[in-house]
Amino acid sequence: MMFKPKKQALLAVFCMLTLMVSACGSKPDASTGQQAPAAAASSNEILSKIAKTKTLTVGTDATFKPFEYKSGDQFEGFDVDLIRAVAKELGADKVDFVDTEFKGLIPGLQAKKFDLIVSAMYITDERKKTIDFSDSYFPGGLSIMVKKDNDTIKGFDDLAGKKAAVQIGTKSVKFVEESRKNIELVQVEKNTEMFLELETGKVDAVITGFPAAKAYAKEKGTVKVLPQTLTEEYYGYGVRKDNPEFVKAVNDAVKKVKDNGKYNEIVKKWFE
Numbered sequence: 001m002m003f004k005p006k007k008q009a010l011l012a013v014f015c016m017l018t019l020m021v022s023a024c025g026s027k028p029d030a031s032t033g034q035q036a037p038a039a040a041a042s043s044n045e046i047l048s049k050i051a052k053t054k055t056l057t058v059g060t061d062a063t064f065k066p067f068e069y070k071s072g073d074q075f076e077g078f079d080v081d082l083i084r085a086v087a088k089e090l091g092a093d094k095v096d097f098v099d100t101e102f103k104g105l106i107p108g109l110q111a112k113k114f115d116l117i118v119s120a121m122y123i124t125d126e127r128k129k130t131i132d133f134s135d136s137y138f139p140g141g142l143s144i145m146v147k148k149d150n151d152t153i154k155g156f157d158d159l160a161g162k163k164a165a166v167q168i169g170t171k172s173v174k175f176v177e178e179s180r181k182n183i184e185l186v187q188v189e190k191n192t193e194m195f196l197e198l199e200t201g202k203v204d205a206v207i208t209g210f211p212a213a214k215a216y217a218k219e220k221g222t223v224k225v226l227p228q229t230l231t232e233e234y235y236g237y238g239v240r241k242d243n244p245e246f247v248k249a250v251n252d253a254v255k256k257v258k259d260n261g262k263y264n265e266i267v268k269k270w271f272e
Helices: 004-025 037-053 078-090 102-110 171-179 191-199 210-220 244-259 262-271
Strands: 055-060 068-071 074-076 094-099 142-147 163-167 184-188 205-209 223-225
Touching: 037 055, 037 244, 055 078, 055 102, 068 078, 074 078, 078 094, 078 244, 078 262, 142 171, 142 191, 142 210, 163 171, 163 191, 171 184, 171 205, 184 191, 191 205, 191 210, 191 223, 205 210, 210 223, 210 262, 244 262
Parallel strands: 055 094, 163 184, 163 205
Antiparallel strands: 068 074, 142 205, 142 223
């Protein structure tokens, strides 16, 4: 019986130590607003990579002149010049372009094959379900392109019962499918194929972005773009979900490029 108090004291000390260990190992209260290091690293991952490598990696479908295309082994176009200027503001001395079919750009972004998408991509609610976007950097809109001597197609309604070429994975496909059931869509992989379908008479029209269509018509002289656009759209850079700091950094960089006059220089070079 004389040892009982001592045993009780030891038991009490043991219980106190157990509670202290448990408290040390518990998760922080969510109400404190503290973020786990792993989560913080996630949103900083791309910016940290740029700071370390001085390189921005972008995915693009280089078949959409004048936005992005290849001249030999070199990438050229409005998007190419602009993202190089934006990359400089982000601290990158180099831009690595990963040429990817348009339909593979979002999957490639999600698989971390590149840091962001730069490919005349319209900001849409559907795409926002899987990726985030920067602020718009250029206005667009869907348009109709026909042969220069075609006077029978003057608007969207005139495409009823006719063939129209569109690029797989673009807004054009969904727009036509939801708007008209009586247009025969010819879906192709690349813009070059889409324009060729029209040039060779395999389709009656092409439905694509207005700026690129105007540039192609001006260069070739064999086609024309109807003046009335079908939609009002805006181009943006595609970014992986849950990267708010990177999105903000890109938006800030675009603003700086606009403020310093470089943006206007690039617009004039490619569209005026």
